[in-house]
Amino acid sequence: MAAYKAVKEDHMPVDRAAVTFGVPKQTLRDRVLNKVNLRAKWGKDSLFTLDKEEQLVNHLESLAQVGYVVNRAKVNVLAIELAVKLGRRNSDDKLSNFWYYAFLKRWDHRLKVIKPRALSSTPAAAMTQENIDDYYSDLNAVLEKYNLKSKPHLIYNLDETGIQLRPVITKISTSKIISVTFPNTGTIAIVACVNAAGTALPPYYVFEGKHSETNDNFMNNATAGSAYTMSDSGCVNSEVFMKYLNEHFLKFVQRGSSDNTEPILLIYDGHSSHVSLDVVQWAKEHHLILFVLPPHSPHALQPLDIACFGPFKTAFHRECKLYMEKETLTKGRIITKYKIAELSGKAYLESMTPVTIQEGFRKAGISPFDANMSLLRELIQKKTCNTEISSMTMQKQR
Incomplete structure (x- = not known):
């Protein structure tokens, strides 16, 4: 909260406040712009702190950039992996739907749920011409960029x-x-x-x-x-x-x-x-x-x-x-x-x-x-x- 107050009350630039107080720039910027649900509870009973939860959000965004399709089950797997690493859960624990939907609500300004189109059980039939065109377009962009x-x-x-x-x-x-x-x-x-x-x-x-x-x-x-x-x-x-x-x-x-x-x-x-x-x-x-x-x-x-x-x-x-x-x-x-x-x-x-x-x-x-x-x-x-x-x-x- 110190960084937030420094920006709101002392008019310190977001970038300088983030460095001064050692908090993520994007998190602070989102808080200042009221993009984060400040009423959400991050206490001793929470699975992650706000910073760690943002780390998971950043990871999901990175996966989306490389074309990885993330559904609820995969979000839960990734969250459990992070929780185990932090010593907050055992590897065989499962997360409830309550956590999942609360997580989406807290980060709805950065995460969007899109209903997937039905896929055929046959691999060749599951891929459409549009999907292939998108794949090669993305691949070409990466090859040229680097x-x-x-x-x-x-x-x-x-x-x-x-x-x-x-x-x-x-x-x-x-x-x-x-x-x-x-x-x-x-x-x-x-x-x-x-x-x-x-x-x-x-x-x-x-x-x-x-x-x-x-x-x-x-x-x-x-x-x-x-x-x-x-x-x-x-x-x-x-x-x-x-x-x-x-x-x-x-x-x-x-x-x-x-x-x-x-x-x-x-x-x-x-x-x-x-x-x-x-x-x-x-x-x-x-x-x-x-x-x-x-x-x-x-x-x-x-x-x-x-x-x-x-x-x-x-x-x-x-x-x-x-x-x-x-x-x-x-x-x-x-x-x-x-x-x-x-x-x-x-x-x-x-x-x-x-x-x-x-x-x-x-x-x-x-x-x-x-x-x-x-x-x-x-x-x-x-x-x-x-x-x-x-x-x-x-x-x-x-």
Whole structure:
């Protein structure tokens, strides 16, 4: 309140008052202009202080700027993450609708609720021509703003895929039938990242297990530069993603110069683990431009999905087969988690080639930039064409 009084009563400039009293400029300006509901209660029973709640609002606005669609459930997830970080909630707590609507009311001058249009359950049908045009228009604006069209080494695509071992392989010999079984290892996540110049960062593995546990034997004979971590579910969560960015991405990313402030564009999907407040703040500090793909579109707009993951899965299963065939038929082999990095690493090197990666960026229309190269655009055009043909056929039959 001291800063507010200094501005209202002593006529101190907002910027100077914000610096003098150590409060956010925008918050003070909103209070002075009566844009904040001053009757709202921020006391000991409140989830956040006003400053911390504004931090969440700023984060939501940042997500909107990169095309991330935020609904009530995602707002609650992000709020819980912040509350856990501040020690105000446990991770398994849920926020009530009362908090959500009160939060929107307090910040209705900056947050607007828009009723979404119904989306088809079919990914290709869920994306309209208008959505694709908006995506490429935004992408083009970012590429031009940061002068990245001639810098493919600064345009990255990141995604994760899962390796799920096949349960049984049966071999038939002249004397007997032999079944080779895999232990129940679940799905092991691999985070891959490539740039438009054709460079692939080493694979990053996520094994199921306690985060505090480590077992470096998982990396036996792994591809150079490979690394791993553990998560309770074996999936990439916010904590794992931040660890990946800090310890893996930052180590291998190429800026092509000694200037660490040169902007890097990172194109990726909008999974909730990828857009936490910590991630967005980290990206700003490291001059990383986050660009989120539209919903239901990664299969057709993302270079890794278009060109790389298919050949990688094929090569991986071939490596598994070759590994087992090296043993005699009478004994057989078992593939465990300790062989995953070795076998998948060989497949990774084979599939993540410069030619394949560059082809993925080309087909996605990212580099060289060409909005008409979109695979999803082709699918929609084919769908429209087929609809027109069907309509003409029906008219002729009549």
